[in-house]
Amino acid sequence: MNSWISRAGDWLEERLGWRAAQELVQHKEVPIHRHSIWYYFGGMTLFLFGIQVGTGILLLLYYRPSAETAFESVQFIMTEVQFGWLIRSVHSYSANLMVATAFVHMFSTLFLRSFRRPREITWVSGALLLFLSLTFGFTGYLLPWNTLAFFATKVGTDIAGVLPVVGPFLLRFLRGGDEVTGATLTRLFGFHVAVLPAITTVFLGLHLYLVQKHGMSTPMSVDPDAVPKMKFVPQFVLRDLAGWLAAVALLAALAALFPWELGEKADPFAPAPAGIRPEWYFMFMFQTLKYIPARILGIDGEFLGILAFSLLGALLVLTPFVASGQKREGRVDRVVLVGIIVVIYIIVLTTLGYLG
Amino acid sequence: MDPSSGDRRGFLNYLLGTGALASLGAVFYPVIRFLIPPKVVESSASSVVACKASEIKPNAGKVFKFGSKPALLIQLASGGYRAFSAVCTHLDCTVQYRPDEKMIWCACHNGRYDLTGRNISGPPPRPLEEYKVNVRSDEIVVSRG
């Protein structure tokens, strides 16, 4: 048995040169310190993304992306297809879980300053991946074509339209027209299953390559040479796996106990129902826009709000170049301070959004 | 290393292997079942098999489920088929075909519609929505415009 495996390995080595990768994996090490727990969140996000791709492809076998058929096809998946309820609910819950772990992964690498030299591009690609996951969420949300999704998309694209210069173009680009129609559905579907996966593949590949190249970063308080380490294979991988299995169990429980809602088929001519809300990961921005006064110093309030968030987004991408890689002794750590303020802001505004 | 710890390790590995297979089974069993097409192959809101051609005779009507509302299939005395929404436009009662009078009748308040769905007598304010009918081998398929 073993000789059979090694002979197969040799055959592949001659053609693919795969042993180099095997070497890399076997030599990879993970530092052990009091912040090691955060190392799991990147892999968890990747695992959940894998679940999204898998369940997404399965859903593609039955979903129909037109205004006349989308809702009925999702209803069909939930009621007639064997375990359709499971695949669809897992897809929805895993999407939310993935965005949550992506945020945790981003904040942990921020607070631990993993973005410092030489990992700037890793950070930039990661920030872009975060925005891509939010875009996946936004485009996927419309696909069941129910009332909530329809109006959330209308409000979301309305907000995009407020941006100066590019706003009107962006609105028409996203909607496939002036209003949210079946054209919007087909277009966002195309984005969701083809365009975004293609772009994500590029940046994800870059991100993963860079992580392997630079190895795991350590917090500044830790000496990278002296810190104890565990081997990636098998120690870290087994722990990773345990976490992934726990995630699968959680998703299965959520799907079985709280199946994702179907809602009612969208009616473009009906008035907007009360209580339209975006998904939770957009809630803090949505709630902020509600609080901004209509005009500030003569400028449209909504526009200022969106401008502010756009600037913050740009700042996030450029963090390695604007934030200090060093922690200055004796002075308040600005990166941590800003980070904590942002986290608290997000939590408070999201909570207010659900209470209001 | 004593032999018992080696045995334990071996046993643990055996358990892990079995556990891994069981876990994979638990994950892939629903996936395989998902891939196999269900009995009803298509969603029924925009196109429905009303019935088999042998189940309806000339000058007869049949109420069937279309989406979440009732619909009426009529085979004319001349052999052709017509299909309409069976929801009366007056107060939503379910209409029926009257073979004796060759028109569509609503029992609730004596509303009448002709064979084009037009409201011709009684309280109904609007005609019945007409659907498209096609015959596919021996199945009568009704679909929305």
Place this chain on the structure above:
Amino acid sequence: MWPIVLFMLVGAPQPRPAVSPAASSCVRCHLQLDGALLEPARLFEHDVHFKQGLSCNGCHGGDPTVGVDSGGPGDAMNRARGYIGKPPRKKIAALCSSCHSSLDFMRRYNPQARVDQYAEYLTSIHGKKYAAGDPNVATCTDCHGIHGILEVASPNSPVHATNVASTCARCHADPKRMQAYGIPTNQFELYGRSVHGEALMKNNDLGAPTCNDCHGNHGAAPPGVDSVANVCGQCHTVQWDLFNKSPHKKAFAEGNLPACATCHENHDIRRTSDTMLGAEEPATCLTCHDKGSKGYAVAAEMKSGIVTLQNRLDAAHQLLERAERAGMEVSGPLYNLSEGRDRLIQARVVVHGFNAADLLKVLEVGDRIAASCKESGNKALDELAYRRKGLAVSVAILLGMIGLLLIKIRQLGK
């Protein structure tokens, strides 16, 4: 005799005037006056006669070609030229009829116009009293208006379906006016509370009947006791059919009871409920059927059958709602349940045959549907339980695997 004399006095239908109504001296002059002399001209501009090109002289006589540009009011309102001024009340009906009963005349404007309104009117209570000289009964202008007469189909017309009841009520709800005739004055109030009144006046359902649908338009008279059922049966055909075949038809006729109205009232027809049926107060059946009688037993049997079906349908509905709340998709069984409710509605109609065996047949179909929906609900809950069992098994496997991994991790150590 009098109608013919009046007709001769007023004359044959007036010829088409030489000028359009807007250009007639009548309208042009009166529009420049004010108060009571202005009103008729102002209203007339919206009148259906005005729109058809008929002018004031069509009813009042006179010459519309003179009086403004040439001559004066005396030339237009000239008795020698047929001017009759304000027609006396007792001549109004014949005046209107002089055109509206002439098919030759009316077909110029509407070939499908009816020309029997006057003949019908003369058969009505209003018409008979009017012909006898009573100035207080309704005639054409009281309902249709005088100068601003609109088409019946116009929602602003006092004789549009939605307005008929209030127009009739102008007199019939006035106690002082009706005192002389000794008839009740609460019909409008009762009708307003009824299911028909609500449908027509609140929900604009033009399919609902109003005064003229049961009493007639121009030949208005209350339907006789023996013809009430035929009137209601115009729309409620199934109940009418069943009633005619039931033992109640003969029994009511013998007792001179007005069929449908005996149990359902005539004006204050309320939304029916199951409490009307049965052998317990306040059931309507108890009005005639005493305890121990056959009718009493039939009423009780019918009531219990309907209540049982209602309960079974409600139980099935609750079960399906529970399944739906738990996340199961049960729109199919819920649709089938609505068919069960249709059987319940049908049962309440079949009651009018007053035959327990017939009713039971309908209830049986409904019971079968309720049972099958209950089964679907149970199946949905079973599927839910299956999912939870499957979940428990999968989670157990996964937790077991996680446990094994943790042991392995500890075993591997550093």
